[in-house]
Amino acid sequence: MEQLSTLKCEACAASAKLLSADEIELLLPQVQGWKIIVDSGIQKLKCDFATRNYTKSVAFTNAIAEMAEAINHHPQIILEYASVTVIWWSHNIKGLHKNDFIMASKTSELF
């Protein structure tokens, strides 16, 4: 199976298809620590990263932001004193695309 973190996230069109439950079931074990949440009916991919202190939290947030901006796909990032929570989903298709798993994998690698 191809390794997610080595794949490229490409902008997905509004007509792109959401991942099926079967596809999600196959991809989820490849992004350790990430779980599926449902927020206002939208499936999202969430992970809490425990950091040692605020400086680390801010640095990690900026590293994710830089990656997000480079690829033009932006997660929600919740910055706290000793944790950073990252939530990926595809806004234009209101749910999960393979891109989100690629970005989740790259986020974990960055951490």
Place this chain on the structure above:
Amino acid sequence: MEQLSTLKCEACAASAKLLSADEIELLLPQVQGWKIIVDSGIQKLKCDFATRNYTKSVAFTNAIAEMAEAINHHPQIILEYASVTVIWWSHNIKGLHKNDFIMASKTSELF
């Protein structure tokens, strides 16, 4: 009445008293756009700032983080593409201290 943004936020002891409902009612009109939320029984002060783009969101997040670190009082910051949500409360007293209103005021000024 003293202007909140000119006051200094000082570390509050675990024995510090939570603001009373009357005190909150007096302080809230001084921080325009901020509202009280209750999260797991803890009163917090929340504001959504609409930014024009991701670069602005990231810059604002970093400005808040720098202020927070300097004063050693850290909010929750939710960074999104075109918005930054900031939530202040005092962790050690599990609720709102005058410090949180001071920091909310300084956050709005920073924006």
